[in-house]
Amino acid sequence: MIRFSLKKIWWEVGNWGFLLPHFLFFLLFIVIPLLANVVMSTYNWSLLGQKVFIGLENFIRIWNDDRFWLAVKNTVIFAIISVPLTIIVGLIIALILNQKVYGKLWLLVAFVSPTFFGSVGILTTWKWIYASYPSGLANYYLNKVGILKEAISWFETPTRAWMCIIITTVWWIVGFSVLLYLGALQRIPPEQYEAAKVDGANSWKCFWHITLPWMRNVLLFDVVRQVLLAFGLFDQVYFFTGGGPAGTTRTMVYYLYLVGFTRQELGRAAAISWYIFAIVLIFGLIQLTMITRTIKSAEE
Numbered sequence: 001m002i003r004f005s006l007k008k009i010w011w012e013v014g015n016w017g018f019l020l021p022h023f024l025f026f027l028l029f030i031v032i033p034l035l036a037n038v039v040m041s042t043y044n045w046s047l048l049g050q051k052v053f054i055g056l057e058n059f060i061r062i063w064n065d066d067r068f069w070l071a072v073k074n075t076v077i078f079a080i081i082s083v084p085l086t087i088i089v090g091l092i093i094a095l096i097l098n099q100k101v102y103g104k105l106w107l108l109v110a111f112v113s114p115t116f117f118g119s120v121g122i123l124t125t126w127k128w129i130y131a132s133y134p135s136g137l138a139n140y141y142l143n144k145v146g147i148l149k150e151a152i153s154w155f156e157t158p159t160r161a162w163m164c165i166i167i168t169t170v171w172w173i174v175g176f177s178v179l180l181y182l183g184a185l186q187r188i189p190p191e192q193y194e195a196a197k198v199d200g201a202n203s204w205k206c207f208w209h210i211t212l213p214w215m216r217n218v219l220l221f222d223v224v225r226q227v228l229l230a231f232g233l234f235d236q237v238y239f240f241t242g243g244g245p246a247g248t249t250r251t252m253v254y255y256l257y258l259v260g261f262t263r264q265e266l267g268r269a270a271a272i273s274w275y276i277f278a279i280v281l282i283f284g285l286i287q288l289t290m291i292t293r294t295i296k297s298a299e300e
Contacts, residue, residue: 041270048264058271068272070247071255072279078166078251079230086170086226087219090177095211097178098185108178115175123239126168130154130240155241158248165236165249173229177222184218185211220291227287231280252276 044052062068129137142148155161192210234253243250260269
């Protein structure tokens with residue numbers, strides 16, 4: 001009994017020994033920063049100034065801050081436009097690559113590779129493309145083919161600025177969606193399509209009644225992923241517009257950056273981060289409910 005107890009104790013010690021490094025990282029980089037953020041949000045705190053306890057005043061100020069809610073509105077609109085567009089473009093590319101096309105491997109590399117590049121290289125290149133004539137490629141070639149009569153500033157108006165941000169974002173991140181969709185398409189049994197064609201189904205009916213049902217779970221997963229990416233939009237705004245013109249491209253994360261790092265209002269920035277967490281959590285719960293109902297209805 002003593003030997004058995006000692007062996008059991010050593011077994012438990014070994015198990016906890018394996019878990020201890022992960023637990024310490026979880027404690028140091030998640031639990032403690034979260035607690036510190038809660039404390040920080042109750043202070044009027046700048047990097048060089050003195051900390052003053054103000055309770056929930058930071059949360060009240062943000063609730064009444066029109067600039068923050070404009071950033072929320074901008075972020076939601078960006079998500080509503082960019083997420084469906086990315087999914088549609090990714091699905092079209094995946095359907096094309098799933099066929100026998102010439103240069104299939106090179107096309108796959110061309111569409112997927114930007115996903116694995118860093119933001120600095122990607123956005124610097126696109127900023128050069130959107131630059132004013134004659135250095136900007138977009139203005140140069142659109143002028144050559146006669147679409148534009150004179151060079152335009154792509155970030156001068158909110159509509160054009162958001163168009164540039166959305167185009168760049170879709171081009172940048174669609175590759176991962178293509179990989180997901182291509183993998184899902186290759187798991188569909190060919191017999192499904194053969195039987196449907198025997199019954200007289202056309203390509204659209206095959207896509208609607210066979211392809212989409214088989215890809216349902218992958219599509220739902222990608223929707224959740226895309227929404228989370230959309231709510232974290234920062235790099236494109238920082239590189240292209242700086243939140244302009246007149247704050248019309250300012251997003252939640254970019255507004256957090258302005259308050260926390262530019263204005264150095266750390267307490268207020270901490271409170272903003274909790275608002276962002278709450279908004280993302282609400283959207284996440286809505287998506288989870290919709291996904292659960294979709295899966296249940298499919299099983300029934």
